[in-house]
Amino acid sequence: MKKVLLIIPLLLGCSQEKLDSCNAENYFASINENFNSGYINYQREIYTTLSEEEMDSVFNNTTISCKEILSQFFYCNICFNHDTNYLISYSGKRYEINNADDSNTFTSNLISLISSMRIGSEEYQVFLNSVKLN
Secondary structure: OHHHHHHHHHHHHHHHHHHHHOOHHHEEOOOOOOOOOOOOOOOEEEEOOOOHHHHOOEOOOOOOEHHHHHHHOOOEEEEOOOOOOEEEOOOOOEEEOOOOOOHHHHHHHHHHHHHOOHHHHHHHHHHHHHOOOO
16 A cells, blocks of 8 residues: 555656646647657657647658657657747656747757657657658
8 A cells, every 4th residue: 555655646746747837738648659668758748839730730741740750750749839849758858959940840850859869769760661751
């Protein structure tokens, strides 16, 4: 019983932190969940000043939206309309992302950052092998 009581406050703390930092109507939860990589997070968290509508635009020469690419290939949940841009990695580390005027630039910046990470480089290869270019 003591073990359960110790775990519950930790879970509530994480949930409360997410609720405080992202309004529920601005939060997009990826239905894709990464394998157990041994890190504290199974998914990355992206906070962006861009709107969901902006992130629904098609990414560069693909047929997939920026939002879909980040959620399906790079296992990211997204908080839209936030006051800053940053990424929380699987390890829990926070990476500041430069402000971008458009969703394509923002997504390109994120892909570049994520692909430089150990697991992200593997995800990037899957992305390149899966995406059909126009």
